[in-house]
Amino acid sequence: MQTAEYNHQDFDPNNRQTQDDQLLVKFFVKPRMNDAKSKDEGRPIYDDVEYIDIKILGSRTGGACRPASFADKQRFPKHYDAFKQRVEVPTDGTPLSEWSLISRSQAEELSFYHVKTVEQLAELNDNAASKFMAINTLKTKAKAWLEQTKGNAGEAKLQAELATRDEKIASLEAKLEQVLAAQAVSAPEVATVDEEVQKPAPRKRKRKTV
Numbered sequence: 152m153q154t155a156e157y158n159h160q161d162f163d164p165n166n167r168q169t170q171d172d173q174l175l176v177k178f179f180v181k182p183r184m185n186d187a188k189s190k191d192e193g194r195p196i197y198d199d200v201e202y203i204d205i206k207i208l209g210s211r212t213g214g215a216c217r218p219a220s221f222a223d224k225q226r227f228p229k230h231y232d233a234f235k236q237r238v239e240v241p242t243d244g245t246p247l248s249e250w251s252l253i254s255r256s257q258a259e260e261l262s263f264y265h266v267k268t269v270e271q272l273a274e275l276n277d278n279a280a281s282k283f284m285a286i287n288t289l290k291t292k293a294k295a296w297l298e299q300t301k302g303n304a305g306e307a308k309l310q311a312e313l314a315t316r317d318e319k320i321a322s323l324e325a326k327l328e329q330v331l332a333a334q335a336v337s338a339p340e341v342a343t344v345d346e347e348v349q350k351p352a353p354r355k356r357k358r359k360t361v
Contacts (some may be wrong), residue, residue, distance in 0.1 A: 175206040176227045178219060178234035182246055194300035197246055203227075244268030252292050269293050 181202045188196035203219040224231045247258040250269050264282065266272055273293035280286040 171226065173207070175214075176230045177204045178202070178227075178231055179204065182249075183218075185243075188243075192300060193302075194297075195245055195249060196243065197249070198243055244270040247272065250296075252296060253289060257289065269297065273297055 179202055180199045182197040183200045185196045185198045188198075201219040202216065203223045204214070204216045206214040219231075245268055247253055247261055247267060247269060248255070250258070260283065261267070261272065264279070266275060266279075270293075273290060275286070275290060280290065283289075
């Protein structure tokens, strides 16, 4: 009988910790597009998602970069705690870095003051806005853009509903045609009858002689 060979250290949690100590681990926040919200709003909506980047010490290959799972946070608690102590509260919306109506330098300047989305820019109060040059123009653009995208979202939703309705109607019409075609094939043939039917001539009665 063949026996399996294994290392008893594979089941030692201390050995796993030793291996993890050879990893370079970093948690960070990365904006990821929310397809459902983007479709509803008619503009790109991003959610801040926590990611983990793992690299192997002394190697240029290998490792992983992916959305952080609960298991990742449990496996690397020190790294995650350090990350949470300096990370900002995640924000939802359209990042200024993804907005074509603002320059990169303007987006960086606003980000320094924690204004990172088009929604935040549109709602920026006048007191805070006084710190920036030409901010009123940007605020006006942001508000107009948001209103326009809301209108586009409503129109897109209506068009989607109409398209769904047309598909249902087309499907019902196709089914009806199939039913009618099946009935035509299965219906018995009816013999044709001449419109004019010849009736037999009436018999002549014999006259009685007196």
